[in-house]
Amino acid sequence: MTVYDVAVVGGGLVGSAIARDLAGTSLSVALVEARNDVGDGTSKANTAILHTGFDAKPGTLESRLVARGYDLLGEYANQVGIPVEHTGALLVAWTQEELDSLPGLKTKAEENGYKDCELVGPDRVYETAPRLGAGALGGLTVPGESIICTWTANLALATEAKLRGTTILTDHHVTDARQVADHTVLATGRGDVAARWVVNAAGLGADVLDQRFGFSRFTVTPRRGELLVFDKLTRPMAPVIILPVPSSLGKGVLVSPTIYGNVMVGPTAEDLEDRSATGTSQKGFEFLFGKGEKLMPELMREEVTAAYSGLRAAIDSSDYLIDLDATQRYVLVGGIRSTGLTAAMAIAEHVMALLADTDLDVTPRAELPDRPRMPNLGEATTRPYQDADRISADPEYGRIVCFCERVSAGEIRDALGSALPPADLDGLRRRTRAMNGRCQGFYCGAAVTTALQDGAAQEDPHG
Ligand SMILES: Cc1cc2nc3c(=O)[nH]c(=O)nc-3n(C[C@H](O)[C@H](O)[C@H](O)COP(=O)(O)OP(=O)(O)OC[C@H]3O[C@@H](n4cnc5c(N)ncnc54)[C@H](O)[C@@H]3O)c2cc1C
Numbered sequence: 001m002t003v004y005d006v007a008v009v010g011g012g013l014v015g016s017a018i019a020r021d022l023a024g025t026s027l028s029v030a031l032v033e034a035r036n037d038v039g040d041g042t043s044k045a046n047t048a049i050l051h052t053g054f055d056a057k058p059g060t061l062e063s064r065l066v067a068r069g070y071d072l073l074g075e076y077a078n079q080v081g082i083p084v085e086h087t088g089a090l091l092v093a094w095t096q097e098e099l100d101s102l103p104g105l106k107t108k109a110e111e112n113g114y115k116d117c118e119l120v121g122p123d124r125v126y127e128t129a130p131r132l133g134a135g136a137l138g139g140l141t142v143p144g145e146s147i148i149c150t151w152t153a154n155l156a157l158a159t160e161a162k163l164r165g166t167t168i169l170t171d172h173h174v175t176d177a178r179q180v181a182d183h184t185v186l187a188t189g190r191g192d193v194a195a196r197w198v199v200n201a202a203g204l205g206a207d208v209l210d211q212r213f214g215f216s217r218f219t220v221t222p223r224r225g226e227l228l229v230f231d232k233l234t235r236p237m238a239p240v241i242i243l244p245v246p247s248s249l250g251k252g253v254l255v256s257p258t259i260y261g262n263v264m265v266g267p268t269a270e271d272l273e274d275r276s277a278t279g280t281s282q283k284g285f286e287f288l289f290g291k292g293e294k295l296m297p298e299l300m301r302e303e304v305t306a307a308y309s310g311l312r313a314a315i316d317s318s319d320y321l322i323d324l325d326a327t328q329r330y331v332l333v334g335g336i337r338s339t340g341l342t343a344a345m346a347i348a349e350h351v352m353a354l355l356a357d358t359d360l361d362v363t364p365r366a367e368l369p370d371r372p373r374m375p376n377l378g379e380a381t382t383r384p385y386q387d388a389d390r391i392s393a394d395p396e397y398g399r400i401v402c403f404c405e406r407v408s409a410g411e412i413r414d415a416l417g418s419a420l421p422p423a424d425l426d427g428l429r430r431r432t433r434a435m436n437g438r439c440q441g442f443y444c445g446a447a448v449t450t451a452l453q454d455g456a457a458q459e460d461p462h463g
Helices: 013-022 061-080 096-111 122-128 150-163 203-212 232-237 282-295 340-355 388-393 409-416 425-432 445-459
Strands: 003-009 029-032 089-093 118-120 138-142 146-148 167-169 174-180 183-188 191-200 221-230 241-243 254-257 263-266 304-314 321-325 330-334 400-402
Touching (some): 003 013, 003 183, 013 150, 013 330, 029 150, 029 191, 061 146, 061 150, 089 096, 089 122, 096 118, 122 138, 174 191, 203 304, 203 330, 232 263, 400 409, 409 445
Parallel strands (some): 003 191, 089 241, 191 330
Antiparallel strands (some): 089 138, 174 183, 183 191, 221 304, 321 330
């Protein structure tokens, strides 16, 4: 049996970022994922904000890694083509109590190393976001807050991990771990995977896997966040991210533009027991509608294109739980709740620093493959259907398959032939935006399904 140097369990943003860094050394790496694709857990269903970390708890590991992750992911996005829009955010106070708390939030931002916040009066608030509901008393600007494509971020990290030699084992749900001589054998539904070191980046499943290493130090509580996505015609209503004043219950409900040209309202915060409860609810819808009526009543008269939800891996502590156990050659990366998109690359850097003090040689390799160039799913820069030169060189980029999102046959073909091809329609959606628009696949569903089936048949002529 192959014994990898390191097996990373969990192909979300965090595990993919760690695998990519590890694969930049001479170590052999496996990325072990229970689902049929990377980025199919919490990492696919968040609010997709690249946070500055202005409101983190100062002095925590999370505060440090979010600030560092903001820089790392921002730079990486430019290098590989992950769509980002530097819209900035405006935190709005609606009550006297909230208004009184704004100077404290500015000080907190400064303690977190973020110095660009500015206190503004109601005039500036309405100048910045004219469609906001009545009654805002003042605000705090956070110019660095940005929106990003979480799907492309996860795919870029996993793709680069693969290009650097990582073995990606999807459909491998780890059910047990046992120590054998100098390595660990992970039992999965598809056979054993052996590795000298194991990194647990299993998100919602991190506590269960941690128990397999003999620990009982934390419990994950899935905290559901539901969001409503509004039609693209509403995009001018949200020129910036409109944030509420955070409370003890979390960051609260925001109104944000999306990288795909929509506006979204959410998320809710509801503690559940079921770790697979990613459905949306009537209660969540009504709650968000109530909040939206106050924040931006005009938006609530517009059409909702989609509703979705994600589960934050909340734990009993208010900080990330990252710990290395040298005896079992095991690293836990737990409690990456509501900032893991932003922090993922900094978490990976932190894990690499921990591993540098072990028997693993984490010296970067001199020769690395070229970085991947990801397809652009964002509205801020030219998409293939808008690029006359590209279409004349390859007419498939001019043949639209998904009309709502303007996705061309060329992009679908490219996704199916990519280093990490999709396993199903949802995976194809995350790679292209196909079926993500106002008709939700009603019009293009058959054509997209056929393309996926044809692509799969070409990959496996006997299948
Ligand atoms: C509603 C909401 C809004 C958010 N908004 C933001 C935001 O705006 N900005 C931001 O920075 N962050 C945000 N986050 C947080 C961010 O999405 C998460 O912190 C991040 O996605 C966590 O990544 P992960 O890799 O740890 O987890 P996941 O993406 O869940 O990945 C873990 C993977 O491990 C796999 N796995 C689990 N158990 C096993 C096992 N036993 N064997 C094999 N594989 C296993 C799972 O299938 C999964 O794919 C938000 C989260 C939510 C829910």
